[in-house]
Amino acid sequence: MQASADVNQRIARISAHINPPTDNLQMEGSSNLKRENCRAKGGSPGFKVAILGAAGGIGQPLAMLMKMNPLVSVLHLYDVVNTPGVTADISHMDTGAVVRGFLGQQQLGDALTGMDLVIIPAGVPRKPGMTRDDLFNINAGIVRTLCEGISKCCPKAIVNLISNPVNSTVPIAAEVFKNANTYDPRLLLGVTMLDVVRANTFVAEVLGLDPRDVDVPVVGGHAGVTILPLLSQVKPPCSFTQEETEYLTSRIQNGGTEVVEAKAGAGSATLSMAYAAVKFADACLHALRGDAGVVQCAFVSSQVTELPFFASRVRLGRNGVEEIYPLGPLNEYERVGLEKAKKELAGSIEKGVSFIRK
Ligand SMILES: NC(=O)c1ccc[n+]([C@@H]2O[C@H](COP(=O)([O-])OP(=O)(O)OC[C@H]3O[C@@H](n4cnc5c(N)ncnc54)[C@H](O)[C@@H]3O)[C@@H](O)[C@H]2O)c1
Numbered sequence: 001m002q003a004s005a006d007v008n009q010r011i012a013r014i015s016a017h018i019n020p021p022t023d024n025l026q027m028e029g030s031s032n033l034k035r036e037n038c039r040a041k042g043g044s045p046g047f048k049v050a051i052l053g054a055a056g057g058i059g060q061p062l063a064m065l066m067k068m069n070p071l072v073s074v075l076h077l078y079d080v081v082n083t084p085g086v087t088a089d090i091s092h093m094d095t096g097a098v099v100r101g102f103l104g105q106q107q108l109g110d111a112l113t114g115m116d117l118v119i120i121p122a123g124v125p126r127k128p129g130m131t132r133d134d135l136f137n138i139n140a141g142i143v144r145t146l147c148e149g150i151s152k153c154c155p156k157a158i159v160n161l162i163s164n165p166v167n168s169t170v171p172i173a174a175e176v177f178k179n180a181n182t183y184d185p186r187l188l189l190g191v192t193m194l195d196v197v198r199a200n201t202f203v204a205e206v207l208g209l210d211p212r213d214v215d216v217p218v219v220g221g222h223a224g225v226t227i228l229p230l231l232s233q234v235k236p237p238c239s240f241t242q243e244e245t246e247y248l249t250s251r252i253q254n255g256g257t258e259v260v261e262a263k264a265g266a267g268s269a270t271l272s273m274a275y276a277a278v279k280f281a282d283a284c285l286h287a288l289r290g291d292a293g294v295v296q297c298a299f300v301s302s303q304v305t306e307l308p309f310f311a312s313r314v315r316l317g318r319n320g321v322e323e324i325y326p327l328g329p330l331n332e333y334e335r336v337g338l339e340k341a342k343k344e345l346a347g348s349i350e351k352g353v354s355f356i357r358k
């Protein structure tokens with residue numbers, strides 16, 4: 001009898017370790033110790049970051065990588081499903097950021113209040129045969145709701161918008177912020193970093209270089225022909241044959257579709273996107289900290305062309321986008337590509353604007 005009672009006690013102790021209650025720390029041989037009674041002061045110096053859509057294919061690895069970022073002191077994970085599990089999991093990582101989870105629209109305000117940076121990968125991804133624009137009907141409404149929350153709870157936060165179609169969701173976000181009188185175009189950035197990441201990778205492969213040594217500006221937008229790599233401006237300076245130019249331009253423009261087809265119905269790029277999103281978010285946090293010379297490509301409110309939004313190289317600072325660089329000299333191939341890109345972009349931007357204005 002005594003032996004079986006010991007075994008039961010041991011099983012109870014082990015199960016408390018494997019499956020601890022969410023807000024009590026079970027201590028062996030003691031009564032419950034509440035989290036709020038722990039000695040942790042909470043909050044190392046750093047920035048407060050929220051991820052909206054944190055339980056998704058991008059959201060989960062993005063949350064993990066942001067938890068590893070030393071510039072982040074507080075990480076809020078918001079989704080309409082599964083955030084308790086993702087939050088419990090990530091909160092066990094022994095890095096500085098304090099992690100909190102928020103579930104469902106009634107907790108959106110708490111997730112957003114006090115945030116310095118909000119990253120949005122919420123929304124449905126493509127399946128083979130779809131364009132990014134085919135996601136508009138579902139994702140436009142999701143982005144509108146989330147941006148209404150931002151305008152109420154953290155209107156001064158920098159927003160990194162990942163949800164597709166980026167060429168339309170960024171104009172949607174701008175209109176929502178305008179309606180709420182909180183629009184600051186410097187704070188709204190459509191994330192096109194994955195196009196740059198892919199361009200660096202594919203160009204390095206063609207040239208036989210390390211991708212970390214390659215920098216390819218990618219301008220325009222984030223869909224098909226609107227993705228315009230400026231191969232004439234690659235660093236380090238180099239030249240390409242016409243065949244290489246056509247191969248690289250097409251591969252960079254269709255990189256997303258390449259992944260969608262390879263995943264065969266299981267979604268689109270998630271891991272490379274999480275990597276790209278963290279690279280971009282980290283640049284925003286360094287800029288917020290006051291670091292000089294932070295330059296990345298992003299889809300922003302712009303006067304670089306006659307279109308109201310355009311992706312190009314921007315300098316980031318404490319106030320978000322502080323300078324937008326001109327496109328620089330383009331060759332004939334790029335000039336033709338630019339005209340095609342602008343034509344498609346104009347329609348996508350208008351579609352986003354009229355979704356809110358109608
Ligand atoms: N900008 C880019 O370069 C880029 C790259 C890859 C994917 N994307 C886009 O990112 C989006 C997400 O892709 P994914 O693969 O992570 O999709 P996913 O379906 O795996 O995850 C999306 C998450 O969003 C959540 N969500 C849905 N509605 C929500 C709401 N109202 N509020 C908060 N969260 C909500 C879902 O519950 C889910 O957890 C897609 O639109 C995709 O096209 C953009």
Ligand SMILES: O=C(O)C[C@H](O)C(=O)O
Pocket residue numbers: 125126132164194255256257259260268269
């Ligand atoms: O291609 C997609 O639908 C996802 C994303 O925009 C990408 O470029 O990978």
